[in-house]
Amino acid sequence: PLRLASDRHGELQALEIELGEGHLLQACREGGGYVVRTLQHPTSTDVAVVDLELGRDADLGAALDAAGEPRELGPLIAEALAYDVDLMTEARPGDRIKVVVEKRFLGERFHRFGPILGIRFAGEAASVTYHRYRPAGGEAELYSREGEPRRRALRRSPVAFHTVAADARGLLEPTLEVITGRSGAMYRRPEGAPVVALGDARVRAVDEAGDAGLTLELELEGGLHLRYAHLSRVVGALAPGDAVRSGQLVGLAGHTGKTASDRVRVEMWREEGGEAAMLDPLFIQASGDGRPPRIGEALAGAELDRFREDTVSLGRILR
Template identity: 30%
Template structure:
């Protein structure tokens, strides 16, 4: 009987094989970890997080930090110097043109002669039209223009008179906003007072050597005083006016407060006030506007050539029909102003009226202006206009036999005779601004009554000019 063979299974081989495999895995993982550690340390400057010891050699001392900061500080002037040098080199490349407009000159022609491309001049005109009207520049206006060798204008400085200077930076892109800076001018408040001898005009000329101030006073009190018929010898006046100057040149600004008292008149006081919304006007001491809602006429005219009528023979059509307007005869080009604050509701051509404008005013009034030769620059539908603002110019467009303005006014949709209506008063001070108005009024009236500062006698014992110190 054969013997059974017994086989013994070796567990030693299996165990040693697993041990070697685990050792290999540990070596691979350890190698990868070391590789990642060195890669992070040298490439990304990541410090090992597992180290519990800090190498004092790698930590900068306070002296080293201070030295590093000093070195960087010393480098700043060098960097700034390099930037300034670059800016100066850039400015050297720019071409500068300075000019002065004489009678008959235009800015366009002047710049063309200097070699500025026509397209760039027109582009400049379009960009600065909100600040400078190229079509009307006063004789003597000074200008300075900088442009690159490629013909691109970068800066435009405009000086329409010896006092005002506008510096305009022209952006390279149309999407950027225009940067306009008006140089500051010196200002002071001046006090004048006097006694009427023959007329306000002559007295103000003797007192302040300024017919402009006489016209300003007459305009302020236009609805209260007729200075042609009501002004009497012995009447007195006082004014506070802003003086604006640059160097030896000066001009008169707004009259800030005025007082007139006469033989035939009671005492009249005017306070100039600007509310927080930017609205400016002259008010009584009680805060009521001195002006009416409408001007007495929309222009300076020669005479009225045709009145408001229900039945008039038309000079061209030769038929009888209503003429519900007033025709003011005036030379072509005479400025036409809106008679009151309002909104433009139509500007364009209207058959028989030619160039035509309609403006809506508060309290359901609408005014219309016809036969204009042209409109004011930029006038458009929806635009807000202020009383006295120029909206167009007299002409003879449409059905017209001569140069005149056809002016009409409607109340609640019905045309009325402008010469016969009772003109409404302008708005008084808004109740929410009464505190600010009272503060401004008290200060101005206090200055008007005080005779502080330098007393300059000008040719008469009762005429004084007093410069008020700035507070």
């Protein structure tokens, strides 16, 4: 595994490469260069059950602090729930989250989290439970109790989970704005906030577009087009034709172009007869039958029976 840490401008500050079990190569920025060191320790893995209740600010980081757990678990929880609830804007005080997760140790010291084995969210925005399961001949994924895949065609938000000050949380709710006849969703985010692909897509264009600043255009299956505007930078050497996967980091929020504040603006449209038919981007936060469809095959037959048998203990823990 490779782990990176960058500043809000996307500049690399540290990296860690896990060369082997318990064998690490680390490089940390110091002055004009990097200090490199290698570490080797005996490893062990434990399974932890983490029970959280969001406080008055509905802040996941604060809930992890109260539970005595590292905040590194926050992005893993948010990613597991990314198709069902946006924990930046849809979390509410009193929402409950229960997680079964692997913890990796180097010697006696906690090093990092492994995969989430099971998760339950019970809140105003959703009530969902997922169990990790590896079907025959496939990869381990999270499935609902009914054997349905977690992933949907679109995520709930184009901005990945990140830490914000408690007094700024009230400004995070996306708003609809119309500029020169083009509707878009405006997300107020600090410069450097992580912008991700809403779904599996291909890059159509990367441009400096006047008032819109630095923009990235993606095309998803079914002819749905997305444009991210006011980015401070695009992450990676993305070029037209490149494939990006749902949740992949593709840019950083900023204030390029004509805008008075740090933000990312998202536009959606379908091309019909050579014309762009603009869509309301906030439909990604629809509920009920208006939600984007699930992606992937649901478990069925003997596979579903085996899934239910293998996840009995997880189900009891997550009640």
